[in-house]
Amino acid sequence: MDGDAGGMTVTKADNQARADAAYIAQLIQPHQVHRDVYTSQTVFDLEMQHLFTNVWVFVGHDSQTPKHGDYFTTQIGTQPVIQVRHSDGQIKVLHNRCPHKGTKIAIDRTGNTGTFFRCPYHAWSFETDGALKAVPLDRGYENTGFRTTANAGGIKPVGSVHTHRGFVFARLAETGISFDDFFQDSLSSLDNMVDRSPEGQLEIAGPPLRYMHKCNWKMLVENQTDTCHPMVAHQSSAGTAVRIWEELGNPEPKPAAMQIIAPFMSPYEFFEDMGIRTWPNGHGHTGVSHSIHSDYSAIPGYFEAMSAAYGEARAKDILDENRHNTIYFPNIMVKGPIQQLRNFIPLGPDKTLVESYIYRLVGAPDELLARTAMYNRMINAPTSIVGHDDLEMYERAQEGLLSDGLEWVNLQRLFPGTAEDFSTETVENGTTERQMRNQFDAWKTFMTTSMPDRKDGKR
Amino acid sequence: MTDFTNSQIIDFIYAEARMLDEGRYDEWLALWLEDGHYWMPLDYQQDDPHLTTSLMYEDMFMLKLRVRRLNGARTYSQKPKSRCSHVIQRPFIDLLDNTAGLYQTNTSMHYVETRLDDQILLALTATHDLKRVDGKLRIANKRVDLLNCDAAFGNIQLLP
Numbered sequence A: 001m002d003g004d005a006g007g008m009t010v011t012k013a014d015n016q017a018r019a020d021a022a023y024i025a026q027l028i029q030p031h032q033v034h035r036d037v038y039t040s041q042t043v044f045d046l047e048m049q050h051l052f053t054n055v056w057v058f059v060g061h062d063s064q065t066p067k068h069g070d071y072f073t074t075q076i077g078t079q080p081v082i083q084v085r086h087s088d089g090q091i092k093v094l095h096n097r098c099p100h101k102g103t104k105i106a107i108d109r110t111g112n113t114g115t116f117f118r119c120p121y122h123a124w125s126f127e128t129d130g131a132l133k134a135v136p137l138d139r140g141y142e143n144t145g146f147r148t149t150a151n152a153g154g155i156k157p158v159g160s161v162h163t164h165r166g167f168v169f170a171r172l173a174e175t176g177i178s179f180d181d182f183f184q185d186s187l188s189s190l191d192n193m194v195d196r197s198p199e200g201q202l203e204i205a206g207p208p209l210r211y212m213h214k215c216n217w218k219m220l221v222e223n224q225t226d227t228c229h230p231m232v233a234h235q236s237s238a239g240t241a242v243r244i245w246e247e248l249g250n251p252e253p254k255p256a257a258m259q260i261i262a263p264f265m266s267p268y269e270f271f272e273d274m275g276i277r278t279w280p281n282g283h284g285h286t287g288v289s290h291s292i293h294s295d296y297s298a299i300p301g302y303f304e305a306m307s308a309a310y311g312e313a314r315a316k317d318i319l320d321e322n323r324h325n326t327i328y329f330p331n332i333m334v335k336g337p338i339q340q341l342r343n344f345i346p347l348g349p350d351k352t353l354v355e356s357y358i359y360r361l362v363g364a365p366d367e368l369l370a371r372t373a374m375y376n377r378m379i380n381a382p383t384s385i386v387g388h389d390d391l392e393m394y395e396r397a398q399e400g401l402l403s404d405g406l407e408w409v410n411l412q413r414l415f416p417g418t419a420e421d422f423s424t425e426t427v428e429n430g431t432t433e434r435q436m437r438n439q440f441d442a443w444k445t446f447m448t449t450s451m452p453d454r455k456d457g458k459r
Numbered sequence B: 001m002t003d004f005t006n007s008q009i010i011d012f013i014y015a016e017a018r019m020l021d022e023g024r025y026d027e028w029l030a031l032w033l034e035d036g037h038y039w040m041p042l043d044y045q046q047d048d049p050h051l052t053t054s055l056m057y058e059d060m061f062m063l064k065l066r067v068r069r070l071n072g073a074r075t076y077s078q079k080p081k082s083r084c085s086h087v088i089q090r091p092f093i094d095l096l097d098n099t100a101g102l103y104q105t106n107t108s109m110h111y112v113e114t115r116l117d118d119q120i121l122l123a124l125t126a127t128h129d130l131k132r133v134d135g136k137l138r139i140a141n142k143r144v145d146l147l148n149c150d151a152a153f154g155n156i157q158l159l160p
């Protein structure tokens, strides 16, 4: 190890990093990935060390911390962090660790710390941007050299923070790709979700569902654009709902629950036609022309409020965009038409915590939020009859991948036969696995950005 | 007009738990009034089922769907099937109004659900709103508060 007493970053030896880069490059081929990406502790550790450090990762929404001192604790990868509102009104993201002995500064999920943080162990206190404020009996540190250590700087902030229309993202690394270069035009999905508020503003609506998955986080991300599974895996729930409704004589109008669940049984052609768009850096979405969210009934007063705010033509444009699932690489999914965000938090190679948040469209009728809350609990709760079958598939895959019968996982649906270019926006058939391949292309890039001698030639 | 005694109301709560444990769902559904809701809040002391997320807030359509799905040929998460057991404490009777035919009970339970090698234990309090209809007790609403409602769970597949 080559750190020193002054607290320099401890880095792995270069030759180890070279071996890591070569290993990572071997795991990804244009049409398939090695099962190690889902099962290996080594790969997981490298993901935490490199991928989740190099890219912009979702933290939270600014309405979770509206006032000075409001904080919210979460994770970036496996790193515990605090999102907090500083005295200047800015959102800060800090490593949740006292610079003294390492004690987590904030333990509860949300709270208000007042005008400063105070470590419960030895009462070191910090400004809400992390700066060290005071240490009790601080003459004990006189002439010790303490003031020159990194620890004397206070609670360390993450490398960079960017808030886009209320959504807070952070990059752990001090330097690296900028927010705009990383997300580019993919931000249009977040924009559409926010534009659906007549006031252009979202507000968090209660705590998230928290659903523990004994599988790799990437299985969940891939599933979001897997349009060939709903009619199969969800036949037991959505198919049964459609059958019960038929037995009742298909009465109209359908209640909200039926409007939500029935489209899961749409035929393959529906999903083929809805299209998949991919953006550079692993982002992409299903539902380019239409989606399973297109045919929800209109809520009285909503279009009027939107027209008053935006003018009728613009309001119609906003509401005609019915994107299904948008992946913000690496680990969130956004559903614009129902104001839902799902955060796939990696805890281990075979353990993922899924947090599903919903947001209120400020200025819109409450019925929209009621439908959103219904969607969340019907589809994404640990008690959900839809979620049950998804989790069953992931956990079976996690177990099945331990089989030595085959080592590679196939991603070849609508693969063009030769390596694809993911550097420009593309729209393709809605059943393609291109978005999954796009994610792994970005995965390889950002896994190896901070490793020397990258084998793929990019730098 | 039938007057219900404490003991008849308590027996009703025990019998309902037994139906769930034995998977007698048709009988269980028949206990419910058509406009009833099974509510399992997500947040401690949550007071609104509509505008924030719950774990469950299901009307009769959703409950019938849930129950029918359990026995489907392609219900993959129920191959093999889960089993459950409710251990219930003697219910408190918080309301007994034989004139109006309205009753409310508060019952602490330990709920165990198992499938393959996994088993979960949940502590909960169930609040039943009961109504007398045609001389019989029926479930008007049921609220199930999990002690650890804000914890991260794996699948909870049957009915706590």
Ligand SMILES: [Fe+2]
Pocket: A223, A229, A230, A233, A234, A390
């Ligand atoms: Fe699914």
